[in-house]
Amino acid sequence: MMLLDSIGSVFSVIALKPIIMLMFFVIFLASIGKSIGVRRMYVNMLVRIFEYGRQNIESVRKLQYSNLNSSDVDEVALTTKELSTDSIDQSSNSAKINNVTKLNGVVTQMVNGDTNNGNSVISRVESLILLPGVENCPSKNRDSNQQDEIETLEFNLSNCLDYVKSGMEAIIEDEVTSRFEAEELKNWNLLTRTNRHYEFISLRLTVIWVIGFFIRYVILMPCRVFICFVGVVNCVVGFAIVGLIPNKKLRIMANDYVFKHTFRIFCRSLSAVIRFHSREYKPKNCGFCVANHTTPIDVAILSTDHSYSLIGQRHGGFLGILQRALARASPHIWFERAEAKDRMAVARRLKEHVSDPTNPPILIFPEGTCINNTSVMQFKKGSFEVGGVIYPVAIKYDARFGDAFWNSSRFSMLQYLYMMMTSWAIVCDVWYLPPMTRNEDESAIDFANRVKSVIAKQGGLVDLVWDGQLKRMKPKKEWKEKQQEEFTKRLKGE
Structure with a gap:
């Protein structure tokens, strides 16, 4: 028996050796930023x-x-x-x-198959869409002739019917809630999380699904977990060593290498395929890189091509380990979302950061929360008030290979990583857009909206005015009052 156990152990080592060598070869290619296709x-x-x-x-x-x-x-x-x-x-x-x-x-x-693509249940044709800024845009679909007619009318009970219709549409499907659900695919991608009961629809498709399940869970997932573990160790040890370098210039160079090297390993652990476009517009130092936000992986995707200073909410657990490791080697800004006093401190630290030309550009996701990559929601004005150059970046994921959206209210970070590592791959396009600056007569809100519209247009995303924080809080009282004022004017015929 001992002899048989020894032989079995030898064969196990022989079988695992090529796989281990292959994984280290993948890590080596990631460290030098190369790919063999x-x-x-x-x-x-x-x-x-x-x-x-x-x-x-x-x-x-x-x-x-x-x-x-x-x-x-x-x-x-x-x-x-x-x-x-x-x-x-x-x-x-x-x-x-x-x-x-x-x-x-x-x-x-x-x-x-199912005719609903997951993006819209109802068709809003010539309906009154109530927006937060009704004083600027009271209706999307109300034309000038209809507006003139309403202004000349006296009180009529039918004036409220378009509001009733809009309210019923919002109950059936509003523009906000659907942006925090996974994007539904037109065709099945052989994943049970997007299953439409197709895996047993025919024998051939069942065989393909079983083989794919075996490949994803038995072959890919263990390899990905190992590569991710190597990336975490490289992050903790590498940035700790970089933080000990006394010479600032040498420390900046070492941080740039370790930063990109670390996140390239993380992306290889997800079988990420990233296509960068217009690299001549890549962000420069002492500026702001502004991008739409779908997942924490956005940071890793962008950091494979450039090193950044990060700003965001302070986390615990796995993300907390990475945040503390990053902070040892380069300036990053972490804050508590619930502490209002931190906003002033964050704004001050942003101004201090961009005033130093040796600091990396700050990577910011102004939406403040993850959206399901079908739209871009309201940009917070804070980073647009500081001044400096804004480098817009549009990110668009291909949901066929794996849904990159992180629903933080439903899944923990480890659950999300498990889903990513059992997906087929992470495939995305990244567009660097021409740098933008704020005009003299332009408010921070208008500037933020201008940047948002450029990102939405390039990424093929829907440009929405709603605040993404609506998934965590109720609408602001000011929004309700504006809608009431608008309705009052219609009733008065003003």
Whole structure:
């Protein structure tokens, strides 16, 4: 038995040796910022597999459609023909319209799958959209002719109907809540967290799903955890050594290398494929790099190409370890969200930071919370009041390979990392945009909105005016009062 155990141990070591050597080779490539193209080949292969899965699902759906009860199909055709005549009474007409709609809905769902893409349940056509700044934009869809007509009207009970309609739409689906849910995919990506009960729809797709499950959980996940562990050790030890260097110039150079080296390892642990665009606009020192915020991984994504000073909420646990390690080697700004007094201190430290040309640019996410990468929400004005150059950056993730959005109210950081390490990959595009400065006659809010619109346009995101903190707090009292004032003016005919 002892001999058999020894032989088994030897074979285990022999089997693990190539895998360990491969992981260290990946870490070495990350340390020098090089790639041999394996991850891109892997992503391209996944795209072809997803496309095959889509075709397989569609073929099964078409088969189900063809097997529909012929009487149901005949009823659709007959009812449609009857509805075109004038001899049908109103009550029966209404009932048959409902039947046709229901049957056509079944047919559509069987052919194309679920028609709802997760972004919108209702269609807001010519409805009154109430925004926080109603004095500037009381309605998105109210044209000038309609406005002139309303101003000449006296009190009419129907004046409140558009507000009632807008309120009902907000109850069904508001613009804010849907931005804190995972982006729903048009096609299934073989992950059970985005499952639409497709894994058992056909034998071929089941086999592919089982193989993919084995690869993600048995092969990729252990390797990714090991590489991430090496990255954490490199972060803690590397920045501790950098912090001991007395010469400032040498310390800055060492910090730049260790900073990018560390976050490249973290990104390799997630099989991240990052495409940078317009690198001539890369942020310079003593400025602000402003980006939309989807996940804490945003920091790692951007830091593979440039070193930054970070600003954000002070965390505990895993993130706290990284924050304390980073602070040993370079200037970073951590604050408590609940402490209002910290805002003044943060603004003062920001001014001090940008006044030193040797400091790295500050990486800021003005939304203050993670959004699901479908939109950009209100930018806080604090970082736009300090002055200095703003370097906008747009980040867009490809949700087919893994949903990068972190719902912090639902998942802890470790749960989120577990989900990322069992996803297929993290694929994203990063656009560096031309630097922007605040105009003399421009307020900080207007400047923030201008930067936000540029980022939203480049990233193909929806530009929203709502504050992302609405997922944690109730609307401000001032917003309610503005809506009441606007409604009062409409009733008075002003």
